[in-house]
Amino acid sequence: MLSEAIRFEAGHFGVQVTIVQPGTIRTEMTEREQKFVLPGYAPLVEQYAERFARYRQRRGSSVERIAREIADLIERRSPPLRVPVGLRSERLFARLTPSMLGRLVRSPYKW
Numbered sequence: 001m002l003s004e005a006i007r008f009e010a011g012h013f014g015v016q017v018t019i020v021q022p023g024t025i026r027t028e029m030t031e032r033e034q035k036f037v038l039p040g041y042a043p044l045v046e047q048y049a050e051r052f053a054r055y056r057q058r059r060g061s062s063v064e065r066i067a068r069e070i071a072d073l074i075e076r077r078s079p080p081l082r083v084p085v086g087l088r089s090e091r092l093f094a095r096l097t098p099s100m101l102g103r104l105v106r107s108p109y110k111w
Helices: 002-013 039-059 063-075 088-093 098-106
Strands: 019-021 082-084
Parallel strands (some): 019 082
């Protein structure tokens, strides 16, 4: 909402606002983050971490690819408000409603 408001209010001054939705990027950032897990959620969190690590390694976009897409975006005369970058499948997910995405994400996990 903030980005939309800034785009609307400052647009007539020539200010352009674009929300970049990068999706999954192959970095080591998730290995370095601190994790706080409540005991009751531990099995679910562990399953998610394993699945996401495999997905990131196989399907995650490289940092260079994301940087190229953002650089191309900067060169556009009239960029759109939202730009999902990265894998085509993640671009599709970026357009799903939160409830639809929630159903897709919850389905493979076992408590």
